[in-house]
Amino acid sequence: MDKHRRWTYSITKLVFWATIFAGTLLFLCFRSSPPSHSATMKWGSSNNTPQWEKRVRLSARSRSGHLSVLVTGAAGFVGSHVSAALKRRGDGVVGLDNFNSYYDPSLKRARQKLLEQKGVFVIEGDINDEKLLKKLFDIVEFTHVMHLAAQAGVRYAMKNPGSYIHSNIAGLVTLFEACKSANPQPSIVWASSSSVYGLNSKVPFSEKDQTDQPASLYAATKKAGEEIAHTYNHIYGLSITGLRFFTVYGPWGRPDMAYFFFTKNILKGNPISVFQGSNNKSVARDFTYIDDIVKGCLGALDTAEKSTGSGGKKKKNAQLRVFNLGNTSPVPVTKLVSILEKLLKVKAKRNVLPLPRNGDVMFTHANISYAQKEFGYKPTTDLQMGLQKFVNWYLDYYSIIEKKNY
Numbered sequence: 001m002d003k004h005r006r007w008t009y010s011i012t013k014l015v016f017w018a019t020i021f022a023g024t025l026l027f028l029c030f031r032s033s034p035p036s037h038s039a040t041m042k043w044g045s046s047n048n049t050p051q052w053e054k055r056v057r058l059s060a061r062s063r064s065g066h067l068s069v070l071v072t073g074a075a076g077f078v079g080s081h082v083s084a085a086l087k088r089r090g091d092g093v094v095g096l097d098n099f100n101s102y103y104d105p106s107l108k109r110a111r112q113k114l115l116e117q118k119g120v121f122v123i124e125g126d127i128n129d130e131k132l133l134k135k136l137f138d139i140v141e142f143t144h145v146m147h148l149a150a151q152a153g154v155r156y157a158m159k160n161p162g163s164y165i166h167s168n169i170a171g172l173v174t175l176f177e178a179c180k181s182a183n184p185q186p187s188i189v190w191a192s193s194s195s196v197y198g199l200n201s202k203v204p205f206s207e208k209d210q211t212d213q214p215a216s217l218y219a220a221t222k223k224a225g226e227e228i229a230h231t232y233n234h235i236y237g238l239s240i241t242g243l244r245f246f247t248v249y250g251p252w253g254r255p256d257m258a259y260f261f262f263t264k265n266i267l268k269g270n271p272i273s274v275f276q277g278s279n280n281k282s283v284a285r286d287f288t289y290i291d292d293i294v295k296g297c298l299g300a301l302d303t304a305e306k307s308t309g310s311g312g313k314k315k316k317n318a319q320l321r322v323f324n325l326g327n328t329s330p331v332p333v334t335k336l337v338s339i340l341e342k343l344l345k346v347k348a349k350r351n352v353l354p355l356p357r358n359g360d361v362m363f364t365h366a367n368i369s370y371a372q373k374e375f376g377y378k379p380t381t382d383l384q385m386g387l388q389k390f391v392n393w394y395l396d397y398y399s400i401i402e403k404k405n406y
């Protein structure tokens with residue numbers, strides 16, 4: 001072999017092995033990168049691609065005559081249940097959630113996984129992200145927005161007030177801005193809270209009652225949200241419905257809520273703090289089961305009129321509503337604990353403490369006649385039955401063997 005041929009042979013060999021090496025590397029990269037349906041797909045320049053857009057469109061596609069809904073807070077407790085229910089009946093659903101760590105994000109990921117199996121794409125992104133919202137409204141003509149993303153919890157507001165402003169005020173405004181500029185404008189249904197009744201003592205709570213004495217920053221941000229809704233309805237013709245949820249509980253619930261962490265602590269043999277008012281008065285809540293809340297959310301969506309604005313301008317007056325979604329029968333927290341003890345077959349170690357002045361109110365009690373009249377809202381699950389379903393889920397989800405020491 002002459003010198004020139006040897007040289008060419010070596011180069012060819014080098015190119016051959018370099019190609020094999022690069023090919024292997026590429027193969028390994030693609031194999032280890034998440035598949036397109038991965039639950040961890042995050043919004044950002046790397047996936048703001050035609051493929052990402054296709055997934056959004058596919059998820060938003062509804063059966064003919066059905067709704068196309070953007071659900072914010074879709075990996076949350078109420079959001080995941082509502083998203084699943086909408087998808088089940090043929091509506092198109094795109095979810096949005098920032099997966100923050102206010103409570104265990106692995107529970108949010110598990111909800112997301114379930115939704116993805118049902119064909120609901122949940123985008124990881126924040127409602128404060130204007131660009132993302134604009135992009136979503138550019139890709140899909142959403143008929144409705146179900147806005148459930150929020151910083152929840154009444155007591156946590158003293159620890160992290162900024163998070164309430166970020167999500168419940170700034171986030172709400174960013175979302176309303178995107179909705180008012182969208183063409184067509186969607187109708188909006190969003191989660192307010194029973195906490196807006198604050199120190200109200202007239203029972204049962206009616207939507208007509210005054211709500212100007214919030215007892216927590218959380219309540220104040222929800223009340224502010226109702227006022228902001230009024231503004232966007234008035235100026236831009238957005239159709240907006242606020243739903244005042246009353247202490248929603250059930251399977252896949254929020255670990256920061258009392259019924260949830262009571263269950264955890266009772267099972268672990270840890271003490272629980274049961275709050276009590278002055279003169280040994282029991283604190284009570286109008287606990288409302290998740291399936292009843294979902295029916296209320298769907299009823300509100302189905303009776304929402306269209307927004308009337310376009311190009312950011314109002315054409316005529318649009319619908320503005322607020323509904324209580326409660327159970328109409330308050331139950332003392334002491335009774336909640338007794339039901340849990342029976343269901344878990346474990347005696348709770350109760351520490352009775354005076355109701356702290358950190359946002360809690362003595363009782364809540366919903367008058368639901370308006371929601372009943374407008375969309376036939378009628379809760380059917382009492383606390384005993386609802387907690388039974390929650391406990392079944394809890395034991396299954398956390399794979400805990402029931403203790404037999406009651």
Ligand SMILES: O=C(O)[C@H]1O[C@H](OP(=O)(O)OP(=O)(O)OC[C@H]2O[C@@H](n3ccc(=O)[nH]c3=O)[C@H](O)[C@@H]2O)[C@H](O)[C@@H](O)[C@@H]1O
Binds near residue numbers: 195256
């Ligand atoms: O419906 C509402 O408006 C609100 O309902 C719940 O707020 P809350 O009713 O305070 O629910 P929990 O935190 O689960 O408390 C339930 C009851 O247990 C009591 N509690 C709570 C914690 C505790 O350690 N001990 C205790 O006795 C509370 O005083 C309250 O009466 C949610 O956490 C809020 O996000 C929601 O907006």
